Amino acid sequence: MNRPVDVAVIGAGPTGLFAAFYAGMRGLSVALVDALPEPGGQISALYPEKIIRDVAGFPAVKGRDLVGALVEQARSADPEMLLGRQATDLDDLPGGRFRLGFADGGCVEAGAVVVTGGIGTFTPRALPCGEEFLGRGLSYFVPDPAELAGRRVLVVGGGDSAFDWADALQHTAQVTVVHRRDTFRAHRHTVDQVLAGPAVVRTAAVVERLRGDHRVRAAALRDTTTDEIVEIECDHVVAALGFVANPGPLLRWGLDVTDRKIVVDPAMRTSRPGVFAAGDVCTYPGRVPLIAVGFGEAATAVNHAAVRLDPTASTFPGHSTDAAAQPVALSA
Amino acid sequence: MTFVVTDACVDVLDRSCLEECPVDCIYEGDRKMYVNPVECIDCGACEQACPTAAAVADRAIAGTAAAWNTVDNAAFFDVVLPGRDTPLGTPGGATHLGPVGTDTAAVAALPPR
Numbered sequence: 341m342n343r344p345v346d347v348a349v350i351g352a353g354p355t356g357l358f359a360a361f362y363a364g365m366r367g368l369s370v371a372l373v374d375a376l377p378e379p380g381g382q383i384s385a386l387y388p389e390k391i392i393r394d395v396a397g398f399p400a401v402k403g404r405d406l407v408g409a410l411v412e413q414a415r416s417a418d419p420e421m422l423l424g425r426q427a428t429d430l431d432d433l434p435g436g437r438f439r440l441g442f443a444d445g446g447c448v449e450a451g452a453v454v455v456t457g458g459i460g461t462f463t464p465r466a467l468p469c470g471e472e473f474l475g476r477g478l479s480y481f482v483p484d485p486a487e488l489a490g491r492r493v494l495v496v497g498g499g500d501s502a503f504d505w506a507d508a509l510q511h512t513a514q515v516t517v518v519h520r521r522d523t524f525r526a527h528r529h530t531v532d533q534v535l536a537g538p539a540v541v542r543t544a545a546v547v548e549r550l551r552g553d554h555r556v557r558a559a560a561l562r563d564t565t566t567d568e569i570v571e572i573e574c575d576h577v578v579a580a581l582g583f584v585a586n587p588g589p590l591l592r593w594g595l596d597v598t599d600r601k602i603v604v605d606p607a608m609r610t611s612r613p614g615v616f617a618a619g620d621v622c623t624y625p626g627r628v629p630l631i632a633v634g635f636g637e638a639a640t641a642v643n644h645a646a647v648r649l650d651p652t653a654s655t656f657p658g659h660s661t662d663a664a665a666q667p668v669a670l671s672a
Numbered sequence: 673m674t675f676v677v678t679d680a681c682v683d684v685l686d687r688s689c690l691e692e693c694p695v696d697c698i699y700e701g702d703r704k705m706y707v708n709p710v711e712c713i714d715c716g717a718c719e720q721a722c723p724t725a726a727a728v729a730d731r732a733i734a735g736t737a738a739a740w741n742t743v744d745n746a747a748f749f750d751v752v753l754p755g756r757d758t759p760l761g762t763p764g765g766a767t768h769l770g771p772v773g774t775d776t777a778a779v780a781a782l783p784p785r
C-alpha cells in the first residue's frame with residue numbers, strides 16, 4: 341500500500357503528466373500511475389523521434405523532448421510515480437474516498453481520481469490460435485533464454501523483438517523463425533545476423549494451429565502462397581507480434597462509456613462522483629484527440645477535483661504568476 | 673479523421689496493416705480489410721505497412737473518386753452485414769473478433785480482380 345494521496349492520476353501520457361503538475365499547483369498530493377515502465381503515453385510508445393508542431397509554445401519539439409519537459413514540470417508536484425503498475429480496480433471507501441487497485445496486487449488510496457488513460461494499456465498481440473497453451477510452452481516474451489537452451493523454439497513475427505530473440509537464442513537453442521511475409525520490419529543488422537546464423541527462417545508462412553498435450557508439442561504452418569500445411573515439432577513458441585493498446589479495465593469501472601470512451605461533462609466529471617477523466621480516454625460532442633486539447637482538459641479536471649476535495653476552495657486556481665506560486669515555479 | 677482501406681485491397685487482402693495497427697482496429701472482411709473509424713487513432717502505421725497503397729488517410733481521398741471508400745469503411749461497422757443480426761459497432765479489437773467473412777454490399781458487388 342502506497343501513501344494515501346489527494347488525487348490519483350491514472351495514465352502518465354501528456355495529459356496525465358500535466359494533470360500531475362496541476363495537482364501540485366493546487367497544493368494537492370498526487371500519485372501518477374502508468375502500466376508502462378516509462379512516462380509519455382502514445383508519444384513514448386509510438387513516436388518518440390517524431391517532431392510535434394502543434395503544442396502551444398513549441399514551434400517544433402521532438403516527442404521525447406516534450407515528454408522530458410512534461411516530466412520536469414510535473415516534478416514540482418513531487419508526485420508518487422507508480423510506473424509499471426496497471427490500475428485494474430476502483431473501489432469506493434467510506435467518506436467518498438477511493439481505493440485504486442493494481443494488477444500486481446498493490447493499491448493507493450485517493451480522495452479523487454483523474455483518469456487519463458488515453459488509448460489504454462499496451463498488451464502483446466495474441467497469436468490467432470493456440471491461446472490455450474499460454475504458459476504451457478506459448479509465451480509472448482523470453483523471460484530467461486537459459487531456460488530454452490537445447491530446446492526447439494519457434495519464434496513468430498518479423499519485427500525487432502522477434503529477431504532480437506531469435507538472435508539471442510539461435511546459438512543455444514534450435515530456432516525457427518516464422519513470418520507471414522518475406523520482408524522484415526526488424527533492424528537490418530539483426531536480420532542479417534539471424535539469416536547468417538544457425539536459425540531456420542520460414543517466410544510466407546503462418547501458424548495455423550498449435551498441437552500438444554499438457555504443453556505445446558508441434559505447430560502447423562500454412563504456406564500463404566500454396567496453402568500447404570506442414571507440421572513442425574517444437575517445445576516452445578514465442579509469439580512476438582507486437583503490442584496492441586486497449587482501454588481494458590478502465591471501461592469496467594461503472595463509468596458512463598460511449599464508443600469505448602469515458603463520457604464527461606464540461607467540468608470533466610464522469611458519471612461517478614469524485615472520478616474525472618481527461619485526454620484521449622474521454623469523450624463529449626465535438627472532442628478532438630490532440631495533445632493540446634488534453635492539456636486544457638487536465639487543468640479543468642484537476643481544478644474541479646480540488647473543489648470536490650475541499651468545497652471551500654475555488655475552481656479558479658489563481659494565476660501561476662501570482663507571488664505565492666513563484667518559489668514553486670523557481671524550485672521546479 | 674481516420675485512415676481508410678480503399679478498394680485497392682479487394683482480393684489482395686495482404687493483412688500487413690492488421691499486424692501493424694497499434695489499436696487493432698483493422699478488420700478483415702471476405703475480400704478486403706476495413707478500418708473502424710471510431711477506434712482508429714490516425715497514426716498512419718497501416719499506410720506504411722500496406723504493399724498495395726490501399727491504406728490512406730480519409731483526407732487524402734476526400735473529393736476524389738476514391739472518397740466512397742470512407743463511407744464504405746464506416747458502413748462495414750454501422751450497417752447490418754449479410755449473415756449477421758446486428759452491426760459490428762466497436763468490437764474493440766480485430767484479433768479476438770477474427771475474420772468477419774463478409775463484405776459491404778458495395779464491395780461484394782465489385783468485379784473479381
Ligand SMILES: Cc1cc2nc3c(=O)[nH]c(=O)nc-3n(C[C@H](O)[C@H](O)[C@H](O)COP(=O)(O)OP(=O)(O)OC[C@H]3O[C@@H](n4cnc5c(N)ncnc54)[C@H](O)[C@@H]3O)c2cc1C
Binds near residue numbers: 350353457
Ligand atoms: C503516430 C502519432 C502521431 C501523433 N501526432 C500528434 C501531433 O502531432 N499532435 C498532437 O496533438 N497529437 C498527436 N498524436 C495524438 C497524441 O499522441 C494523443 O492525443 C495523446 O498522446 C493523448 O494523450 P493522453 O495522455 O490523453 O493519452 P495516451 O498518450 O494514450 O497515454 C495514456 C497512458 O495511460 C496509461 N494507461 C492506460 N490505462 C491504464 C491503466 N489501467 N493503468 C495504468 N496506466 C494506464 C497508458 O499506459 C498510457 O501511458 C499522435 C498520435 C500518434 C499515434
